[in-house]
Amino acid sequence: MKTQAIRLGIAGALAALSLAGLAVPAQADEEMWATPNADSCGPVVDSVRFCTAPDGHPYPVQVNGGAVAGPRPGISGALQIGSTLTVVDGDWDPADATLTHQWLRNDVPVLGATGPTYLLTAADLGKGIRVKTTAAAPSYAKTTLQSTKTAPVTNAGGTVPSVVYAGYVGIYSFNTHPDRPSRLVSGGANFKGAPVIYRQYQWFCDGKPIPGATADMFDPRGCRSTGLFSVRVTGHAPGFTPATVTSKQRKVSDFDPAPGAVVTGGTGLGDVLTAADDVPWTSSPRPHTYQWLRDGVAISGATALTYTITAKDQGHTLVLESGTWYDTHIYSNAVAVPAAGELKQLTNVTKPAVTGDSVTGSVMKVSAGTWSVPSDKLTFTYNWFSSAGESVSSGPTFTPDQPQVGKTLTALVAASAPGYSTAWVQVTAPKPVTARESTRAISGTLTVGSKVTLTPDPWYDRSGITSDVHWLRDGVQIAGADGWSYILAKADAGTKLSVNVNPTTSGGNGQTLTASARVAGLPLTSAIPTIEGTVKAGNVLTVNRGTWSWGTAFTYRWLRNGVPISGATESTYKVRTADKGTKLTVRVTGSRFGYTTVSRTSAARIAS
Template structure:
């Protein structure tokens, strides 16, 4: 150190290196720069010795190239061998452009790294103590590789493009238009990628030089950004100057009218089709009758219904596509007035059932095509039967001897009505027959006064039943109800009943009861109360007998008894006691009779005590007085 200045050892490590140029002028001619040090070498930097001195040159470069101040970073940064030790915190084994190559253990020298060809090959510039300025290539093979690399303030050595024109693009600003981007060549040449944006947001998948505006871009402003890439250069992106106005709806480039096929009658099927549009469109349909839309008729196929009878029909096709202005076109074809439809399948009705009064005839008709509403009318001898309008008909007495058939009529809105008669016509309708005719059953006692009841289960054919009772095989006059009470005239006879079933148009049928009574017995009184009597028990008193009604009613006769012997002539309900009855016990017996019934006699419960003499009261009322 002289006068505070540091003197570099000035010794350069030469092994493993090759000299590229030497001297300011020759290096300049060879294309290697000295960065102005030729004129600045007499100035001291970082208080280093001037001239061809390694430390002064490197300090000059760190100030002028790397942008460091002209202030020594640390006091130890003086002699070259001390730099790496003093700056150990920023010293490593990795060379970078702008770092300082340092020899402190194997020499006493510093140099400025100009280029890093690889981790094992570098080019440095240096000013050697006592010699000259040069550029040198150093490889790591052999000796001479720096002991370290000091990174005081490595400059940004990233290369930059010198010319980067913005991209431009052409194309219409409507949905479906094709935008094409171009970019003039950059310097140095770069590879380009593109990204299209709508209202400032990247459009997914839109990363080529061309882009077709889609429905999602409608109403948005579109531009393109180009990104240039080159190895060793930072990637750079630039947006086009042009930004579209708000993208408007597209228009179809090719349109075709719809066509349709099919007959012009109710029930016919009209089928619409539309040739392809450009670009491809979603086509919907609306059918019209006499210029008015048919509700619900919005598919490519329309079946003409009754509402269109007499109308003229056509179809309109509407093409839509997202982002495009929809367009509607009518078919050139317009039908004539729609005519009534005709049934394509009309089977005749078939008849089943017996041909007799009371039988049910059934008409069966296979389905018509198209489906029809079927109505029936039955005929007898060619004349319609009033009210016979269902698929079944039960033959009545009025049909007996006539021929019956059915006619079915098919109707459907908008179709021509059609009527068809059954192939089968019945023969003359026969009388009906009762299919079920149970015999009557008898219940009741077989004695005079008893009631016999006839019960008949229902006949099939709904017959009117009439009864006739018979005694010993002969009809009993007036005995024509379902019950009969046996009379005295029936005593000893055998009784049965015959039921007769009738119905208009049916063969009348009579059936006798299986049961026949045995000989009818005499009747028996079911209720026979004993007689009662009242009156005083003394000669001259009158006794009066009463008898409650018998069931059934009977004719009563009376007989008074005294001491068990009938009193002659005492056959009335009253009896006046006589002197002959004095001391005797008196009672009365009632006898009930009825025609055909067993006679029955019953004595009174009461028997008088011995009849007493006439009482004084009685005598007083009967003897003359002296008054």
């Protein structure tokens, strides 16, 4: 069998170029550090590529929807009235990004100054100048970066000074801990001629610019293993003409350190892989530990420097993990074991479909679709992404929550089968996620002495989510009424009851609910009043109220033919001449704190 001895990288190294297709922004000298994705990745299909981590496990990465990336802009030209300043933009990723500009005077935008050049006028005298560059490209988020503010503009004449190349440009390597050798290199160039000089970088592979490689540090794996790489450095300063210089080309192989272990051997069934762990680990005299991994998952019992390939390994990636005593694990070169026989192409016939309401708390599902191989022979994996490209879950179902509100979900369905290459397809939900409406409600009888309860919402009030609950009487919080239930007090009689819910953990929902009716008081015992006395002009009539609840307060209203008599509001009434031949009645109204107010009207008597 053919022997493989591919020497790949150490996990965790800082790099300036993302090999996953994601641009890494670069800034001026003081802002050059960036975090890479240096894992090896496959081709982009349907806006997704699958990458392999250093431990061998595969994972999906969305490559669209990222931000346009480029260096911080600079300014060249004399800082003198009548001179023209020019923006130094450098190279951006993607290369076809559209750049627009806005010039600023003392950080205030200059009206109409939106081109790559700017003519200094008398209004600029004594003020600092800055320029903002905004980059836009289809399927990318916009990026805006701004230059450093210049020194104040003067009215002195003379030639424009220049940044001058000072005689050295090169590529440096780093010395790191011997247990963790680094592939990173750094570009540098000496310039002079200005008090403070900023630098922009562009790395090249075989003479061609590498998209996104615009930081001062670079991982040579961004160029092919047998390639030549170089760096172009531009020195610029506000008020000076910039200078650009390019380093000599260097071999990628000169900067490829040995991994923790080098694995060699055939990749056929029954072949033995052998690892040579010859890196000088000087930090501890303890022996190293080893663990073979299949697609990033430990293989039971495989803890030696040799490993025999089994049928389970076919179509998967093997890596040897070497353990140190302190804080890290180092991985060998990855060995891809071919599947048994020639891999066939697996194709999607009917696209999967995303179903569900796209509402928080409601389950969304993605079907597997149909493929060129029967489903009972296929293995499926599912990954969910937000519209920003963020991975949010895995599996065929997903329940969106508050962070997904306003975002449209996509699902990535990958299918695999023995003897077939893995294939995947991405589908999008029909609409963005919206927040579900709360089903909380006030239940119980709205009568003094009764208990009312706030019925929880099964989603917003689920286990793990807590909320503060406060009951209110006519909009004013009731002291001590801060539970999910409340017993109505006499003070609530006749008032409007409401309850406020304030979430104290994420995922909750703030809400105020109001009862459908006012609170009824306790029942008041009452009686039909009677009129005592002779109903004749000049005589005094008296109300006999009958028996009412103790403590009841009364009011009275005498009526003539059902119409209230002006001023007749006492418990007695003197019959008037105008009452002759009419029907007299009296209405008694009883009220008591915490009770329902009751009115009773007597039988009519005819005045003579």
